[in-house]
Amino acid sequence: MSARKAQMFGLAVVLTMMMIAAEGLSDLFATLGREYAVAASVSNALGFAFSPSIGLALAAMFRTDDRQRMILLTIPLLPNALLALSSPLTGLIFSVSDQNVYTRGPVFWVFAITYIYTIAIFIWVNIREVRRLRIREHHMLMMLCAIILIGTSLQVAFPQVRTAWVCVALVEIMYYIYLREIDFLYDPVTETRNRSAFERQLPNMAVHQTVGVIVFDVFRFKQINDQFGHPEGDHCLKMVARAIEDGFAQTGECYRTGGDEYTVLAPSVNEAQIHEALKRTLAALKQLRQQTPALPRISYGYRIYNRDNGDNILTVIEEADAQMYAYKNMQGFGALA
Incomplete structure (x- = not known):
């Protein structure tokens, strides 16, 4: 794996660990009473603001010469981040009451669409690489895409079902194994099989x-x-x-x-x-x-x-x-x- 790929993969892993921690803390604070309402609100804000960036970090592992396009693809994440970080005050993406009760806000759909957008970018980039390199070993990749889509969709539809980050972490581990296998089989200079x-x-x-x-x-x-x-x-x-x-x-x-x-x-x-x-x-x-x-x-x-x-x-x-x-x-x- 090239240094650039390893760097972006490492960033995705760090972001995932941060989001798992944010979700875990928000769940913990929700059980500790009203005095932890602010802490629960902050942890939720961080989770909603930065979790969509994981898909783009994974997508940026490929075609690093196309940085301008990747920057343009990042722009739709900004409205979600601003709305999420301001939600402790505005309640737009979510709100946590003085009684420490969490509810989704009126524009929660902005987060959902942004998250699905970055996952779609990740899938699109991988499909493009499969076609460009004419990779036959793509069945595992399709399975990983299905896992992450199903896991995140379940949690969006049913907030009490905590499947999103379990699926993301599992996919990242299997995705790393998949990429190492591809590196083992393909010549980096000619991009043909070795x-x-x-x-x-x-x-x-x-x-x-x-x-x-x-x-x-x-x-x-x-x-x-x-x-x-x-x-x-x-x-x-x-x-x-x-x-x-x-x-x-x-x-x-x-x-x-x-x-x-x-x-x-x-x-x-x-x-x-x-x-x-x-x-x-x-x-x-x-x-x-x-x-x-x-x-x-x-x-x-x-x-x-x-x-x-x-x-x-x-x-x-x-x-x-x-x-x-x-x-x-x-x-x-x-x-x-």
Whole structure:
């Protein structure tokens, strides 16, 4: 997990702990009699004012380059915060009587809508990341979104049912585990699946009747780094990865299996389908090269694993790799694209 993600996640956890404490204190003060009415009112004000910010803190973990948009998304939280902090005097969001009796105020709906708004932002950002990274492991994420929606909705509808913060705390723990799993499976530079994901997937591939194994190598990548610097080299690696993913989007899954190497695993394909996917990949690279002339060429090789022939998937990968290097050494028009 990057430092920025860890920072925002830590902020969300701290805010959650503060909100749990505020809710617990407000419940405690409510049982201690009228002399604690002011304390109950203050703890409620803090809870209503700052609890919606948790959803945005979690959402801000992603796409940190889009800070201006995140600031704009924060603006709707301000009216709720002002109304909540002034409620001990105005009773707009809530009120606590001199007898220490809590009641919802006439504009409590402002808090409810603001809270749901930030949860919706959190869900939207995660769905966008799933689509952008083409993450298949999204079922757990959908379950977490359902838990937080159900838990908070129950407490909004039935104030005596304290489910919101239990669900939020549970979701944060499971969300952290989910993010660590994604970090383990995805390469941070190219945002494709990494070698760990590749090795994890290999046993699953062996059960298919056929599996296309396509190996790519970025030609003379070291020269790109030496001439233009590592940031430009990383940019080129990312563009090559995107071209391969676009070309094989309907056919297989791309993995970064080495510093400048990619492997596609394409179950249940034939040679014609591989050729079509390669054409799409090369066309995408050609188009990208018009924008970035320094984009390096690639060499590739492929083999098809056939279970009925008694093939070994590891041997097939080695054969595809050997073909790729043979084409690379040819340095001809048919070898490099």
